[in-house]
Amino acid sequence: MLNYLLLAVATAAAAQNIDPFADARDGGKLHAASGFVCPARIGAFERDAVGEAGKGTDFCAYSARDGIYGTIRLMRLDGPFDPQSALAPDFAEEEAQGGKRVADGMATLATKPAPLAVYTRTYQTATLEDFRYRALFANAQFGNWVVETTIEYADPRDMGVENQFLHAVYAAARNEIAPK
Numbered sequence: 001m002l003n004y005l006l007l008a009v010a011t012a013a014a015a016q017n018i019d020p021f022a023d024a025r026d027g028g029k030l031h032a033a034s035g036f037v038c039p040a041r042i043g044a045f046e047r048d049a050v051g052e053a054g055k056g057t058d059f060c061a062y063s064a065r066d067g068i069y070g071t072i073r074l075m076r077l078d079g080p081f082d083p084q085s086a087l088a089p090d091f092a093e094e095e096a097q098g099g100k101r102v103a104d105g106m107a108t109l110a111t112k113p114a115p116l117a118v119y120t121r122t123y124q125t126a127t128l129e130d131f132r133y134r135a136l137f138a139n140a141q142f143g144n145w146v147v148e149t150t151i152e153y154a155d156p157r158d159m160g161v162e163n164q165f166l167h168a169v170y171a172a173a174r175n176e177i178a179p180k
Helices: 002-016 088-096 159-176
Strands: 021-023 029-031 045-054 057-064 068-076 100-109 116-128 131-142 145-155
Touching: 029 057, 045 068, 068 159, 088 116, 088 131, 100 159, 116 159, 131 159, 145 159
Parallel strands: none
Antiparallel strands: 021 029, 045 057, 057 068, 068 145, 100 116, 116 131, 131 145
């Protein structure tokens, strides 16, 4: 009985240490459960890390020049999806830190083969000289997966980079995450 108990504990511990990502083409990291590939680069962004962000959530973190950051979170969907409610904890944290909501609603991304609707909310976090520092939160459902992105950038300087990251992530999710 003791050997069985030790085996069960060791098996559970080993299962918790399974890396959710595997090496993929061109330096990418394949999220094995969803099929999404976190590429080594997305435009000006370079991948810094991949890993587990908490129960049922995995992430890919990116950065670019001058404090531009992008994060992709992949979450298995176990029930109905409400994009605004799914991001509510992030919104509460941003507002608690003084962020002011400047935009909210569905955005249509010009992706191929057809446009894609993605929920977005943007906060202004600071203003310095000619720049407005912003945090964009976005999410969309693909089969039984939710893909969330957070992008921190300076407006107007980084608008093109922010837009490129957002479009690339959701175009890839549409193509790589198989509906189940």
